[in-house]
Amino acid sequence: MVHEGLKKVLNGIVAAAQAAGRAPDEVTLIAVSKTFDGPDIVPVIEAGQRVFGENRVQEAKAKWPALRMAWPDVELHLIGPLQSNKAAEAVQLFDAIHTVDRPKIAEAIAKEIHRQSKPLKLFVQVNTGREPQKAGIDPDQADAFLRECREVHGLEISGLMCIPPAEEDPKPHFTLLAEIAKRNGLTQLSMGMSGDYPAAIACGATHVRVGSAIFGTR
Ligand SMILES: *Cc1c(COP(=O)(O)O)cnc(C)c1O
DSSP: OOOHHHHHHHHHHHHHHHHTTOOGGGOEEEEEOTTOOHHHHHHHHHTTOOEEEESOHHHHHHHHHHHHHHOTTOEEEEOSOOOGGGHHHHHHHOSEEEEEOSHHHHHHHHHHHHHHTOOOEEEEEBOTTOOTTSOSBOGGGHHHHHHHHHHTTOOOOOEEEOOOOTTSOSHHHHHHHHHHHHHTTOOEEEOOOTTTHHHHHHTTOSEEEEOHHHHOOO
16 A cells, blocks of 8 residues: 655655665664554555654554554654653563663663563664754764763663754754764664754664654644
């Protein structure tokens, strides 16, 4: 079955990767289904998409257990801020968390990964624009925080994630994230949304988080 929004984005990813001299399969599409329910999500699953993103633990808990019963090979990523009192639920529900951004959360996630014996893919969120209202570790503290995640909490971090400031050219932010990843030996970059995923792919994104371009406006 074909889903027009999904098809358009998958074609966009191939075009952007090829333009950057990269293999399209280096880029994982995370279909961001926040605010959408089963009737909108099922056609995207039926069209072959298997990786989905949600930004709230409670919303994901209400929607996804039933869908994953029907499609056990679906992979679910948490892309929104996490409170430490939700860490147990988050580790249970999700296969990846993109928003590790402070010691308290790193500690809570580490404890739950250990307690539930459930390995998760983890990204550290970096506040590349140093926006006071935005989550993410300050770029100047990223190296030390990554070291702390590994050495103090025993966490294996796969990569970095950012959400550039809404009104700015995202490229300097994508480039900064790629630099921080490189000097810390990290290969995965979660960056790029509906409006800027081609630019993110040009800057090395391995995971793009795309919602409205697939599902429509929220
Ligand atoms: C909602 C959201 C997205 C997707 O945004 P679109 O503009 O709809 O593609 C990506 N990343 C995060 C963290 C989000 O909250």
